[in-house]
Amino acid sequence: MENHNDSKETGLRYLEFNIGKEKYGVELLTVIEVISIPETTPLPNSPKYINGIMNLRGQIITVVDLRTKLNIEPLPEQNESATIIVKVNNVQVGVIVDSINKVINVIPSDLSEIVSTSKNKNSKFINSIYKSPEDYLVFLLNFEKLLDLEEIAQVA
Amino acid sequence: MDDFELEIKQEFISEASDLLSEAEEVFLTLENSTPTEEMLNQLFRVAHNLKGTSKAVGFDQIAELTHHTENLILKIQQKEIPLTSKVIDILFSFKDKVEEMLEGFKENLDAVFDINSVVTGLELILAGQYDDKDTSTAEAMLAVEEESCQLDEELESLLSADFEQASRPDTAVTEVDQLTIVAKEQEPEDQQPEPVKKETTRSNNKVDDTDEDIRVKLSRINKVNDYIGELVILQTVLEQKRGVEIKDDLANSSISQMSKIFKELQSMAMSLRMLPLRSTFQRMQRIVRDTSKILGKDIKLELRGEETEVDKKVVEYILDPLVHIVRNGIDHGVESPEDRTAAGKNPQGIIELFAFHEGSNLIIQITDDGKGIDPSVVRRKGIEKGIISETTNISDQEVIQLIFHPGFSTKETVSEVSGRGVGMDVVKTNIENLGGKVTLQSKIGVGSSFRIELPLTLAIVDGLIIETGDHKFALPISQVNEIVQISNENFASATNGGLYYKLRGNIIPVFSLTEKLGISKSSHEITEGTAIVTENKDGKFAVLIENVLYKQQVVIKELGNDIKGYNGITGATILANGKPSFIIDLKELYKDFFKLSNNTHFDIAC
Numbered sequence: 076m077e078n079h080n081d082s083k084e085t086g087l088r089y090l091e092f093n094i095g096k097e098k099y100g101v102e103l104l105t106v107i108e109v110i111s112i113p114e115t116t117p118l119p120n121s122p123k124y125i126n127g128i129m130n131l132r133g134q135i136i137t138v139v140d141l142r143t144k145l146n147i148e149p150l151p152e153q154n155e156s157a158t159i160i161v162k163v164n165n166v167q168v169g170v171i172v173d174s175i176n177k178v179i180n181v182i183p184s185d186l187s188e189i190v191s192t193s194k195n196k197n198s199k200f201i202n203s204i205y206k207s208p209e210d211y212l213v214f215l216l217n218f219e220k221l222l223d224l225e226e227i228a229q230v231a
Numbered sequence: 232m233d234d235f236e237l238e239i240k241q242e243f244i245s246e247a248s249d250l251l252s253e254a255e256e257v258f259l260t261l262e263n264s265t266p267t268e269e270m271l272n273q274l275f276r277v278a279h280n281l282k283g284t285s286k287a288v289g290f291d292q293i294a295e296l297t298h299h300t301e302n303l304i305l306k307i308q309q310k311e312i313p314l315t316s317k318v319i320d321i322l323f324s325f326k327d328k329v330e331e332m333l334e335g336f337k338e339n340l341d342a343v344f345d346i347n348s349v350v351t352g353l354e355l356i357l358a359g360q361y362d363d364k365d366t367s368t369a370e371a372m373l374a375v376e377e378e379s380c381q382l383d384e385e386l387e388s389l390l391s392a393d394f395e396q397a398s399r400p401d402t403a404v405t406e407v408d409q410l411t412i413v414a415k416e417q418e419p420e421d422q423q424p425e426p427v428k429k430e431t432t433r434s435n436n437k438v439d440d441t442d443e444d445i446r447v448k449l450s451r452i453n454k455v456n457d458y459i460g461e462l463v464i465l466q467t468v469l470e471q472k473r474g475v476e477i478k479d480d481l482a483n484s485s486i487s488q489m490s491k492i493f494k495e496l497q498s499m500a501m502s503l504r505m506l507p508l509r510s511t512f513q514r515m516q517r518i519v520r521d522t523s524k525i526l527g528k529d530i531k532l533e534l535r536g537e538e539t540e541v542d543k544k545v546v547e548y549i550l551d552p553l554v555h556i557v558r559n560g561i562d563h564g565v566e567s568p569e570d571r572t573a574a575g576k577n578p579q580g581i582i583e584l585f586a587f588h589e590g591s592n593l594i595i596q597i598t599d600d601g602k603g604i605d606p607s608v609v610r611r612k613g614i615e616k617g618i619i620s621e622t623t624n625i626s627d628q629e630v631i632q633l634i635f636h637p638g639f640s641t642k643e644t645v646s647e648v649s650g651r652g653v654g655m656d657v658v659k660t661n662i663e664n665l666g667g668k669v670t671l672q673s674k675i676g677v678g679s680s681f682r683i684e685l686p687l688t689l690a691i692v693d694g695l696i697i698e699t700g701d702h703k704f705a706l707p708i709s710q711v712n713e714i715v716q717i718s719n720e721n722f723a724s725a726t727n728g729g730l731y732y733k734l735r736g737n738i739i740p741v742f743s744l745t746e747k748l749g750i751s752k753s754s755h756e757i758t759e760g761t762a763i764v765t766e767n768k769d770g771k772f773a774v775l776i777e778n779v780l781y782k783q784q785v786v787i788k789e790l791g792n793d794i795k796g797y798n799g800i801t802g803a804t805i806l807a808n809g810k811p812s813f814i815i816d817l818k819e820l821y822k823d824f825f826k827l828s829n830n831t832h833f834d835i836a837c
Contacts, residue, residue, distance in 0.1 A: 116811045119702070119748035120798055128790070128803055130811045133461030134454075135788040135803045 086182040092172040095147040100215045107160045138169035299353040505540040536586035542688035552658045564601030598680040604673040606630045635659040666709045694785035699776040700750035705814045712764045741773040767818040
């Protein structure tokens with residue numbers, strides 16, 4: 076990340092998506108593909124945000140519902156919901172979001188820091204805030220922390 | 232350390248292990264037969280290669296050690312040093328040392344080792360002390376160490392000379408050149424110029440082996456298997472529509488052609504993970520050699536079916552149980568030469584390892600022609616240890632299986648080789664963990680034979696697909712002792728005291744799978760249902776489920792570290808409908824979950 080801060084014009088590319096009415100972003104390099112909501116098999120005794128496991132062309136992948144994980148009310152009409160397959164901490168994970176928007180080019184000078192207070196529980200998952208040219212804000216997520224699945228076994 | 236350096240070092244470690252096992256094989260032949268020119272050349276190449284590469288990647292200690300060994304091999308080649316057993320022993324200790332170092336480097340790439348004793352031993356031999364004077368192995372090694380103290384001065388000068396040489400890069404290089412020249416000179420004598428290829432393939436089957444080997448990461452092969460598995464599922468869909476919804480002739484014949492190719496492809500992909508048992512068996516040679524020396528026994532190991540191929544994982548896991556059984560056979564099974572002669576047997580005992588395929592199983596038989604196991608001794612011991620009672624009515628063959636019971640050891644004295652109280656039960660557990668089983672047959676005076684049955688691959692297991700609380704799970708069939716119907720007549724529950732089932736006169740606890748997995752809470756209402764009877768170290772128990780659906784061979788898919796091992800889940804599989812399903816290890820799930828208050832009798836069901 077630090078390296079990219081130096082180059083002012085070329086930013087990092089992020090995939091922008093919606094959870095509820097809020098806009099979030101994930102670094103495009105970690106994204107492998109986007110698929111529709113898959114059929115999943117639930118994992119017994121697991122936290123609610125673990126949707127289960129899915130079969131991605133012969134590979135078994137854990138699917139996490141980001142809306143539950145971040146405690147955001149999902150949009151009522153869910154026909155646009157998608158699953159982003161990411162590779163984080165060397166494991167492929169499926170992440171369910173409400174809708175995929177577009178790929179954005181994030182220039183470091185347009186970034187601001189997140190405020191973390193004890194009340195802002197999700198702030199630890201957010202790296203920074205990006206102000207788009209259209210003047211809306213995108214919260215850039217830290218998927219490594221968000222999907223630290225080692226945690227699952229302990230939580231459960 | 233940067234990535235590149237790390238990578239070449241790791242590459243070296245795995246390459247060096249190959250070289251070492253190649254060397255060991257030659258060492259073992261050296262011991263039993265007169266060496267051919269070709270064998271010595273092969274050894275020299277191995278040593279030279281090892282020295283060169285270890286120096287190149289910066290493992291200087293290995294390079295130093297190998298340097299001395301290379302000199303020794305050179306002297307043997309030039310017939311200046313004869314192949315006494317002392318010389319062969321030092322070659323073995325060289326191999327052990329390097330192996331130890333490689334293991335150490337796997338943990339820590341900067342590890343430093345104590346190589347002095349081996350270097351000293353090598354130096355002594357190079358200095359002319361190669362005669363077998365009073366040699367049993369252990370004494371010889373001791374002697375080497377003692378002498379080394381006395382000969383300190385002489386050695387110091389020898390060693391320092393050598394260090395100097397090694398530390399001055401230019402001389403070291405010229406030396407390497409010289410050695411290469413020597414090696415080259417040797418080759419024409421051989422009368423058959425050797426192609427360079429030999430050096431790179433490092434294969435032992437020199438006759439018909441024109442195939443070249445490449446190293447492939449296991450994860451890649453697994454991926455190929457994943458994709459093929461998925462293709463096969465898609466293929467079944469097409470196959471079902473063939474001739475029904477698909478009317479086109481060309482399309483239909485293509486589909487049936489494809490089916491055939493997929494079958495071939497699938498078995499080919501599976502075979503990529505298979506390795507011959509050769510190297511595992513080869514290691515047994517060494518164990519028999521060393522162990523029988525310590526015990527003063529004369530034992531020959533015969534190998535059959537070394538070419539039998541089996542999944543790489545199985546190869547890895549089978550080593551420990553095999554070592555255990557072979558050691559045990561040497562220690563407890565085969566008698567001393569005197570006893571054998573007295574019994575009218577050949578003073579040299581024989582242990583045979585025999586591997587072969589039987590259906591989808593690998594069978595390994597370990598047979599010795601020793602004194603066999605006396606069932607009456609085992610029975611007495613079993614009663615003493617409270618494993619069986621005086622009145623237990625079991626046959627002699629069943630009694631013998633008691634040696635697999637935890638805490639059973641018939642040998643009165645605890646020896647260095649085997650019999651530390653743990654033993655055969657560990658073997659049994661290890662093999663069962665692989666989804667296999669082990670049995671023993673024995674006849675007094677004639678010998679014993681262990682039979683290990685293992686699945687050919689750990690990637691596929693026979694699974695029982697069950698349903699409970701709307702969830703489908705796969706259970707490895709090896710864990711299912713039996714399936715029983717629970718009804719009012721054979722079943723009782725106590726409020727907050729658990730559920731119990733009468734299994735042929737024995738009372739066993741019943742657990743609800745849905746409750747354990749947190750799928751549903753209530754288990755008080757149960758009056759009937761299906762239960763799986765299984766057992767773990769604490770005894771037999773039954774697991775209540777809703778339905779047994781069907782039996783299926785399931786392909787085990789690795790789960791990420793995230794959910795692996797959690798809740799007794801050992802993996803996942805993809806059912807015929809394409810949906811993933813968890814594979815549950817009942818033994819693991821109910822590990823430490825219950826303790827029977829009184830000792831149940833040992834039940835022969837193994």
